[in-house]
Amino acid sequence: FMQELERLRDQPAVTTDGFLVNLLTNTGLLADATPGLQRGAEGVGLYRSEIPFMIHDSFPTEQEQFGLYHKVLKAYAPRPVNMRTLDIGGDKQLPYFDISESNPYLGWRGIRFTLDNAQLLISQIRAMLRADVDNGNLRLLVPMVSRVDEMQSFRRYVEKAVDALNRDGHPVRMPEIGMMIEVPSAMLLLPRLAPYVDFVSIGSNDLTQYLLAVDRNNPRVSNLFDHLHPAVLVALEQIHQQCEALHLPVSLCGEMASDPAAVLLLTAMGYSTLSLSAYNIPRIKLLLRSVSRESLQPLLEQTRQCNSETEIRALIAPLLETVG
Numbered sequence: 001f002m003q004e005l006e007r008l009r010d011q012p013a014v015t016t017d018g019f020l021v022n023l024l025t026n027t028g029l030l031a032d033a034t035p036g037l038q039r040g041a042e043g044v045g046l047y048r049s050e051i052p053f054m055i056h057d058s059f060p061t062e063q064e065q066f067g068l069y070h071k072v073l074k075a076y077a078p079r080p081v082n083m084r085t086l087d088i089g090g091d092k093q094l095p096y097f098d099i100s101e102s103n104p105y106l107g108w109r110g111i112r113f114t115l116d117n118a119q120l121l122i123s124q125i126r127a128m129l130r131a132d133v134d135n136g137n138l139r140l141l142v143p144m145v146s147r148v149d150e151m152q153s154f155r156r157y158v159e160k161a162v163d164a165l166n167r168d169g170h171p172v173r174m175p176e177i178g179m180m181i182e183v184p185s186a187m188l189l190l191p192r193l194a195p196y197v198d199f200v201s202i203g204s205n206d207l208t209q210y211l212l213a214v215d216r217n218n219p220r221v222s223n224l225f226d227h228l229h230p231a232v233l234v235a236l237e238q239i240h241q242q243c244e245a246l247h248l249p250v251s252l253c254g255e256m257a258s259d260p261a262a263v264l265l266l267t268a269m270g271y272s273t274l275s276l277s278a279y280n281i282p283r284i285k286l287l288l289r290s291v292s293r294e295s296l297q298p299l300l301e302q303t304r305q306c307n308s309e310t311e312i313r314a315l316i317a318p319l320l321e322t323v324g
């Protein structure tokens, strides 16, 4: 098994007709760095910085964060690492900072929380920039963006941090800044957000939750939570087309990138960067290497006529059986 993994690690995730997909990994724990590298991740598509915050017993200091981020950037250098700023709130709570709300998914989450706690945001940005100095592979990613002024403010914080650190003798550079598309308003405002972002990463878990108004963690409605819902697929096609027109690189980093049926449709749409759990990389790579993108186009066309995720899954199932 390990030999099989090693053989696959060095092979590209390319379809039989030459469409190359970059497979990156999602992480948050240092312990995840090794599995990602063993499975040939071409970088970290999503570093969930809230995970180390959640296992601490108080807010980590800038210096503590620096140590942590440095290890992750170093483990992957020169491959890119997309470090997302703190995304707490919603279902992610800190043991030492209570955010109790009656509607947490619509509340103090992600960039909303960090812009309201600017010192925390600044310490995180500074730690990431400093950790990048000897590695040069940092990219910043902003969670839960729903307004243009959030990206404007975030960019200003990064520019100020770069200036302040440079003045203090730290040779930090301005990294590329990306935003997560997880909220429908960010998707609808893409052309207006584009001047403030260098790239886009789709969080399919939250985008599905907010497009369908279905709680991603509520078992009572889990039968309604599916990233193959036709509305989600319409949204994903639209985002891809808009990003192309705007020359914005786009990737997808939710659970959808681990679902073989979804990966076939994303490939047909033209998505060429996916980020997923390291453990799923070999499976998805084998799948991509066994299909032609050309053959997926009629499948995508047929799904455009479907009115439910059940129909869509039924359409894709026979193909998955032959390639899987």
Ligand code: PEP
Pocket: 046, 048, 087, 182, 202, 203, 204, 205, 206, 207, 253, 254, 255
């Ligand atoms: C997502 O929402 O799809 C995502 C990748 O972010 P998280 O799962 O951490 O909310």
Ligand code: MG
Pocket: 143, 182, 203, 205, 206
């Ligand atoms: Mg999310």
